[in-house]
Amino acid sequence: MDAAAEVFRQRGYAATSVDNLVEATGVHRGSLYGAFGSKHGLFMRALDAVDTTRDPASRLDLALIGLLELAPGDPHVRERIAGVLEAHDITEEQLGRRLLTRAGLPRSGGPT
Amino acid sequence: MDAAAEVFRQRGYAATSVDNLVEATGVHRGSLYGAFGSKHGLFMRALDAVDTTRDPASRLDLALIGLLELAPGDPHVRERIAGVLEAHDITEEQLGRRLLTRAGLPRSGGPT
DNA sequence: GTCATTCAAGAACGATCGATCAAGTACCCA
DNA sequence: TGGGTACTTGATCGATCGTTCTTGAATGAC
Numbered sequence: 001m002d003a004a005a006e007v008f009r010q011r012g013y014a015a016t017s018v019d020n021l022v023e024a025t026g027v028h029r030g031s032l033y034g035a036f037g038s039k040h041g042l043f044m045r046a047l048d049a050v051d052t053t054r055d056p057a058s059r060l061d062l063a064l065i066g067l068l069e070l071a072p073g074d075p076h077v078r079e080r081i082a083g084v085l086e087a088h089d090i091t092e093e094q095l096g097r098r099l100l101t102r103a104g105l106p107r108s109g110g111p112t
Numbered sequence: 113m114d115a116a117a118e119v120f121r122q123r124g125y126a127a128t129s130v131d132n133l134v135e136a137t138g139v140h141r142g143s144l145y146g147a148f149g150s151k152h153g154l155f156m157r158a159l160d161a162v163d164t165t166r167d168p169a170s171r172l173d174l175a176l177i178g179l180l181e182l183a184p185g186d187p188h189v190r191e192r193i194a195g196v197l198e199a200h201d202i203t204e205e206q207l208g209r210r211l212l213t214r215a216g217l218p219r220s221g222g223p224t
Numbered sequence: 225g226t227c228a229t230t231c232a233a234g235a236a237c238g239a240t241c242g243a244t245c246a247a248g249t250a251c252c253c254a
Numbered sequence: 255t256g257g258g259t260a261c262t263t264g265a266t267c268g269a270t271c272g273t274t275c276t277t278g279a280a281t282g283a284c
Contacts, residue, residue: 010184012126012180014124014126014127014181015126015181017270017272018271018272019271028233029233029273029274030231030234030274030275031231033273033274038272038273039272064211067211067212067215068124068176068177068180068181068211068214068215071216071217072122072215072216075216078216078217081217092205092208092209092211093205093208094208095208095212096206096209096211097204097208099180099204099207100179100204102179102184103179103180103183103190104183104184104187104190105190105193105197129240129241130242130243131240140263140264141244141264142245142261142262143262143263145242145243145244146261150242150243151243225284226283226284228282229282230280231278231280231281232277233277233278233279234275234276235276236274236275236276237272237274238271238272238273239270239273240270241269241270241271242267242268242269242270243266243267243268243269244265244266244268245265245267246264247262248261248262249260249261249262249263250260250261251259251260251261252258252259253256253257254256
């Protein structure tokens with residue numbers, strides 16, 4: 001599960017194939033669908049996982065991915081992430097900063 | 113071109129198919145590849161387009177998508193977006209705020 | 225011992241992806 | 255007017271997508 005979250009976190013949602021998840025988790029295709037129903041279901045469970053993780057970067061990354069790729073058209077994901085943001089007091093600035101760091105651009109148009 | 117940027121902006125990069133772009137722009141498949149070489153090349157040109165647009169939301173959306181989906185593994189995109197951010201003095205907080213707004217979550221864990 | 229049930233495992237499915245290419249058409253200059 | 259060039263168009267390519275289904279082995283009850 002943590003392995004799945006890690007793959008989503010690094011590759012993004014759409015860019016992550018089920019093969020990637022199978023390889024990363026060691027769980028085989030059929031079992032994966034038996035347990036989670038779909039790639040989407042697995043992502044939701046990954047959100048649950050990072051909600052309780054102690055690594056804030058993982059949490060922020062998965063929130064970013066969910067917000068950008070899924071949330072606009074998926075109320076279920078939207079609400080789930082809203083809960084995560086609220087539970088951990090994640091601010092807009094934290095999201096923006098993590099987005100830049102993850103992209104390899106730690107600096108923004110900040111003060112001189 | 114603006115039409116292409118709009119499609120990327122709404123759907124994201126990976127989730128946008130070349131068919132989507134063909135349909136949105138009215139330009140046919142072959143011509144699209146003749147002019148831009150690849151989906152990636154077209155995205156780069158869309159970045160150029162929003163760099164000079166007057167709509168800040170479009171600019172922010174495309175920057176968000178590029179940063180999250182492409183920039184971590186693509187230095188060319190990364191630098192191009194860095195230029196956009198700097199040219200328009202876009203801050204981390206602006207990025208974070210726009211991310212939430214686009215996702216349909218205007219509020220974060222802000223003050224009471 | 226025997227049969228039913230469960231679960232892992234991966235082969236196979238249709239759909240769709242990004243990209244290429246052959247064929248058709250219009251045009252321009254000599 | 256004739257010949258060649260450049261562009262448009264959409265059919266087609268192999269690869270890969272998310273998902274389903276068949277297969278085979280293991281387990282437990284009686």
